[in-house]
Amino acid sequence: MTSTRRQRTGPRGGDTRGDILRAARESFGEKGYDTTSMRAVARAAGVDVALVSYYFGSKDQLFAATMELPVSPSELIDRAFDAGVDEAGPRLVDTFLRLWDDPETGPAFVALFRSAASHEPSREMFAESISTAIVNRYATHLPDHSTRRASLAASQLIGLAVLRYIMKLTPVVEMTRDELVADAGPTLQRYLTGPLTD
Amino acid sequence: MTSTRRQRTGPRGGDTRGDILRAARESFGEKGYDTTSMRAVARAAGVDVALVSYYFGSKDQLFAATMELPVSPSELIDRAFDAGVDEAGPRLVDTFLRLWDDPETGPAFVALFRSAASHEPSREMFAESISTAIVNRYATHLPDHSTRRASLAASQLIGLAVLRYIMKLTPVVEMTRDELVADAGPTLQRYLTGPLTD
Numbered sequence: 001m002t003s004t005r006r007q008r009t010g011p012r013g014g015d016t017r018g019d020i021l022r023a024a025r026e027s028f029g030e031k032g033y034d035t036t037s038m039r040a041v042a043r044a045a046g047v048d049v050a051l052v053s054y055y056f057g058s059k060d061q062l063f064a065a066t067m068e069l070p071v072s073p074s075e076l077i078d079r080a081f082d083a084g085v086d087e088a089g090p091r092l093v094d095t096f097l098r099l100w101d102d103p104e105t106g107p108a109f110v111a112l113f114r115s116a117a118s119h120e121p122s123r124e125m126f127a128e129s130i131s132t133a134i135v136n137r138y139a140t141h142l143p144d145h146s147t148r149r150a151s152l153a154a155s156q157l158i159g160l161a162v163l164r165y166i167m168k169l170t171p172v173v174e175m176t177r178d179e180l181v182a183d184a185g186p187t188l189q190r191y192l193t194g195p196l197t198d
Numbered sequence: 199m200t201s202t203r204r205q206r207t208g209p210r211g212g213d214t215r216g217d218i219l220r221a222a223r224e225s226f227g228e229k230g231y232d233t234t235s236m237r238a239v240a241r242a243a244g245v246d247v248a249l250v251s252y253y254f255g256s257k258d259q260l261f262a263a264t265m266e267l268p269v270s271p272s273e274l275i276d277r278a279f280d281a282g283v284d285e286a287g288p289r290l291v292d293t294f295l296r297l298w299d300d301p302e303t304g305p306a307f308v309a310l311f312r313s314a315a316s317h318e319p320s321r322e323m324f325a326e327s328i329s330t331a332i333v334n335r336y337a338t339h340l341p342d343h344s345t346r347r348a349s350l351a352a353s354q355l356i357g358l359a360v361l362r363y364i365m366k367l368t369p370v371v372e373m374t375r376d377e378l379v380a381d382a383g384p385t386l387q388r389y390l391t392g393p394l395t396d
Contacts, residue, residue, distance in 0.1 A: 032230045032316055117315035117364055118230050127365045135367070151361065151369040152381055159357020163349060166315055167325045169333070171349040182395040183350055187385045197380040 029111025033119040089189025152191040227309025287387025350389040
């Protein structure tokens with residue numbers, strides 16, 4: 001095991017796999033799938049291109065690995081519902097914005113979103129992962145298990161993320177997380193438990 | 199004037215400039231800025247590449263032209279406020295979704311959004327145009343001219359567009375426009391005129 005471990009840590013003795021993933025997320029996010037090469041990712045991560053192949057195989061597989069979220073959404077969602085569905089709205093906004101504000105996880109979400117918006121295979125993966133990991137998870141906590149309520153909630157969250165972290169629209173960038181929670185929390189709450197159309 | 203006009207209509211006698219713009223929007227939207235070439239746009243539009251240069255100059259200028267919206271947002275926004283600010287919420291959702299549902303304007307919005315999400319110069323143009331043409335226009339109709347209220351409203355709209363037209367999330371795709379207006383209209387209304395944090 002020791003020799004495997006030594007090999008896995010790579011020439012710089014750090015988290016080589018993680019370094020490659022970070023470089024890949026950045027490149028897929030900034031330059032898109034087509035213009036990202038294994039070689040360029042290796043260069044950005046400061047490793048030999050053979051190591052990129054060693055850890056991830058093909059560019060497609062590397063890309064799929066970058067789509068794995070750096071946190072478990074289902075765990076975070078469950079926690080937001082801890083105090084009951086009647087208080088989950090503002091808590092979901094807070095949880096969601098914390099992930100995007102966090103310097104560890106935020107850039108990965110930005111890169112994921114950018115890829116999904118511009119590259120069809122990653123759109124499919126992204127839609128599938130929003131659907132199963134987020135919308136369906138919300139729905140399990142709702143009295144009527146409505147994926148429609150859950151999707152409406154997701155639409156408000158993704159809209160905030162788009163304006164704040166992707167398009168960087170001034171008023172939304174300048175608001176504090178607490179202000180956004182206070183303003184958008186009731187929207188989520190209404191979508192989750194309020195009266196809607198049939 | 200007649201000879202200019204004849205030249206402008208191009209070899210196929212149709213709307214050559216419009217054909218090029220449509221092909222360019224599609225290519226920038228699907229393949230991104232970097233992998234789109236003037237030559238490929240010309241091919242897709244069925245014209246000689248010299249005509250693309252003739253109408254638009256450089257690739258940068260062609261790109262800027264594709265960012266011009268095919269409708270006047272300010273006019274549509276003003277109309278949504280015609281019946282007064284207290285009824286504008288649902289009307290704005292309806293107006294917005296109609297643009298994206300429309301086979302004439304929808305694809306242009308999808309292409310615009312995709313470019314803006316993946317290409318920094320177009321993000322800047324897109325953010326600038328959301329800011330001036332939409333958010334500031336909303337704000338002029340609000341009692342307190344709050345760009346913060348206007349941005350929150352925009353966040354809900356863009357979130358619906360992202361899930362329905364970009365990521366194509368099933369529950370949101372399957373909802374009718376009227377259902378979305380009924381569910382999201384009150385959200386917009388609250389952002390525009392309801393009680394918010396200071």
